[in-house]
Amino acid sequence: MTGNAGDSASNVTRPRDMAAAGDALQQLRAALSERVIPSLVKQARRDAPVPDDAMRDMVLRYALRGEREGALSLITRAVQAGMRPEVLSEELLGEVARALGRGWEEDSCDFVAVTCGVDLIEAMLREIRQLAPPRLVAASAARPAVLLASAPGEQHVLGISILRDAFERAGWDATRSVGSAAHVLLAQIAAQHYDALALSVATDRHLSTLSALVKSARRLSKNPRLHVLVGGAAILRHPETGTRIGADAIGLDAETALGEASRLLKETKVATKDGKPA
16 A cells, blocks of 8 residues: 555656756756857857958958959958858958948049959858858748848849848848849739848939838738838938838948847737737
8 A cells, every 4th residue: 555655646746847847948948048058159259350450451452453362362261260251241341342432432443443342352252151151041930031132223232242141140031132123122022021121222312212112112011010121321321311211220231230120020029929010
């Protein structure tokens, strides 16, 4: 009788012990994902080398002279030295591209030099992606999607490519659209679910068309909670345009654009979970 009673008590308490162990395991996983792992990642990023002014000046010289071999060799050494790909893309190549743009505006660089420089920077960006490709995850409903587009009629590719690299490395499904007419861009938004639309505007003459484009994108979007971000050289010169056209946020560089898109997506998820209109 005693043995049977002990077995019975054991059978009663074991499920409770298992439930408690399961709760503890969930708490441990949450602590790891929310605090420990992000802290380790931040520390690793702080310890990683970053480009300095001398390195940016060297890349700018390579770009202006079209010295492809030296430029790609520099990228290889930087990746091997532990520089993070997203830092190389934004803080090195992005800064050099902006320097080329300033040179064009100030007439210190001619069209040929700027064009060749941008071509070389794009080659360096492709080299970064080849040496340290983004870890693309399988497509799923949980993976956010962004459409990265130049303003209709504009052909600039480099800024869009840097944006795509940043978003993909952060786990987004990033699609590029460069040089598309407005109706083609809107058809794409209507046919495919996107969580965010990021528009890059380089020239001032296209600012006047943005308000109608943004309104049409929201009206036709397959996702009724589409977020719209704007950036590019023209927005940098006229940041008030973002508010005027009804954009949700302004992203003047890849890091800011990614941060704003992630913030907006998180707010939408919270509002949806709470039953509030997003």
